[in-house]
Amino acid sequence: MIKLNQKWQLRIICLLLAIVLWFVIINEQNPTSEGSFTVPVTVENLNSQYVATNVPKSIYVRLSGPRNTIINMGASDIKAYVDLANAQEGEMEVPIQVTIPKGTELKKQTLTSAKIYVDLYAVQEIPLTPHLAGKLPDNISISSLKMTPDKVVVSGARRLIKKVDRAIIDIPINNNDQDFSVMAPIHLVAADGTPVEGLEMTPWQSKVNVTLMANAVSKRGPVFVTTHGTPGSGLVVKRVAAIPDTVEVRGRADIVGTISGINLAPVNVEGITRSQEWELSAPAIDGAFFSPDTIKVSVEVGDPQ
Known part of the structure; x- marks a missing residue:
């Protein structure tokens, strides 16, 4: 019986050694x-x-x-x-x-963690605002400009959509003197002209057909800008300035002759507590275009005196 027990003990020891050896070999082959x-x-x-x-x-x-x-x-x-x-x-x-x-x-x-912002999902349709990039020859002007489509559908965080002031489409004119078409990208900007990112756009570009005219006339005129609303904390509007304060208007003689200046949309100063800048687009007028077509407006607020 003693010899039998010793044999079983040896067999168990051999089995354990074989298992250990197997693991060693496996680890060496697949460390x-x-x-x-x-x-x-x-x-x-x-x-x-x-x-x-x-x-x-x-x-x-x-x-x-x-x-x-x-x-x-x-x-x-x-x-x-x-x-x-x-x-x-x-x-x-x-x-x-x-x-x-x-x-x-x-x-x-x-x-391991992230600070995120959860917004309500919103959708809004915004008309496109053309912006001419470049310069036309002196006697050439734009007779008509057609964008297809002329609106963009913006979707995403409601908080970001509220920041959007305009949907701008940049149209390269590059000294053209012939009618042309171009597919131009659309970008979203806030009231101060800074980009608004993180939203989806449909479409993301628009086809622009530009008809040019020769023998255009031009003149310079002042820029007029007003404000509406009341600044916060008992402040008042101290100064409003357009940069530049004059622009060139170019187009058909009968149209240009009736334009004495450019009237920008009123700037909303409701509740503001510090001086700010806005970026406004020139209004569209059939048969005439302004250069530049984007104007900065600076509003200074302070204590009443």
């Missing part, structure tokens, strides 16, 4: 390795009435695992996301969750 991946961040479970902004586009992760697993992996095998099932309108900080393949370990993640 632990590390890999780095750039993974896009997606939004999960957000109610369709909302839209999320400021979500990171991607994060960097480092994983460890068996070499064969790591070298056969790609960014598409890893999932990075923010769960917005309980999102409400406003700013919130949410964790960035990462799902990794079985058998691997997450060693590093560049961003």
Whole structure:
């Protein structure tokens, strides 16, 4: 019986040694390795009435695992996301969750959370405002300008849509003296002329047909601008200035002769507490165009005296 027990003990020891040896060989053939991946961040479970902004586009992760697993992996095998099932309108900080393949370990993640902004989703149609980029020959003017389409549908965060003052289409004229057509891009700007980004546009460009005329006449005229509304905190409007304060008007003689100056849309100063600048587009007049067609307006506010 003693010899029999000794044989079983030897067999168990041999089995354990064989298992250990197998693991050693496997690890030598497929050792632990590390890999780095750039993974896009997606939004999960957000109610369709909302839209999320400021979500990171991607994060960097480092994983460890068996070499064969790591070298056969790609960014598409890893999932990075923010769960917005309980999102409400406003700013919130949410964790960035990462799902990794079985058998691997997450060693590093560049961003573990993000401050995002949740807005109500909105859609608005905005008419296009043409902006001439370049200069025509002295005796040439624009007889007609047609944009197709002449409106753009903007969608996305309501907070951003409220910032949009104009949808500008830049039309290169480049010393043309013949009628021409061009596909021109559309961009959204705030009241001060700065770009508004983060919104979807349909379409993102418009076809412009420009008809030119020869023997155009021109003259210079003053720029007139007014304000409406009342500044905040007991302040008053101290000074309003247009930059430049005169513009060239060019076109048909019978039209140009009737224009004594350019009247810009009134600037809304309701509630402002500091001096500000706006950027306004010249009004459209059939048979005549202004140069420049974009005017800066500076409004200075201060204590009443």
